[in-house]
Amino acid sequence: MRITSWLAGGRTLGLSLSVLLSILQVAMVEARAGVADTQEGREIIGHYIYYFARNVDWPETVFKSSGSPFWVCMVGKESLGLEVSKRLQKGRVGRHRIRLKHFNLDQLGGLRQCQIVFIDETHAHTIKEIIKPLDNLPxxxxxxAEGFAAQGGMVGFVGRGKQVAMQLNRTVIERAQLKLGALLQ
Known part of the structure; x- marks a missing residue:
């Protein structure tokens, strides 16, 4: 399993090249849950989810038609959904309009329709049960959640406030046939 860590230090991680180039690779990051516990953390995660939507390539076969929505799905706190929603308003991924949906633990079967699934750290104890049915799917x-990438997740955020690091599990990403954009390589 190959896990890479990236450090994002700054309140506004937009999509400008200068901001994205400021992401520094770090060798080790102290893992602490609760990135989304602060307003700044929620904003950073919201920006990154939008960045992933625009800069990860999904196989076209995941969409039923050219007009199918691009689903960003949330499991956990509603507050992060509000931050992500602000960032995704009127957004598109190619021909696909971005849509946001919130799931409860009793609705997890619906996650298979999603392109991005964010799982809040409050569900850290059930991470493996949530992501297992999504194995090898794009x-x-x-x-x-602490240790998310090491547990088989693809992108894990750790830190607090402006000090947020991103850990990528490249092995799982490749098995799902997702292709990372150049700045995530």
Whole structure:
């Protein structure tokens, strides 16, 4: 399993090249849950989810038609959904309009329709049960739960406030046939 860590230090991680180039690779990051516990953390995660939507390539076969929505799905706190929603308003991924949907633990079967699934750290104890049915499917799994990437998730956020690091599980990403954009390589 190949896990890479990236450090994002700054409140506004937009899509400008200068901001994205400021992402520094770090060798080790102290894992602490609760990135989404702060307003800044929620904003950073919201920006990154939008960035992933625009800069990860999904196989076209995941869409039923050219007009099918691009689903960003949330499992956990509603507050992060509000931050992501602000960032995704009127967004598109190619021909696909971005849509946001919130899931409860009793609705997890619906996650297979999603392109990105964010799992809140409050569900850290059930991470493996949530992501197991998504194994090898072209669904980018993202979380701020401690050790998410090491547990088989694709993108894990750790830190607090402006000090947020991103850990990528490249092995799982490749098995799902997702292709990372150049700045995530």
């Amino acid at each position: 669904i980018l799994t993202v979380s701020d």
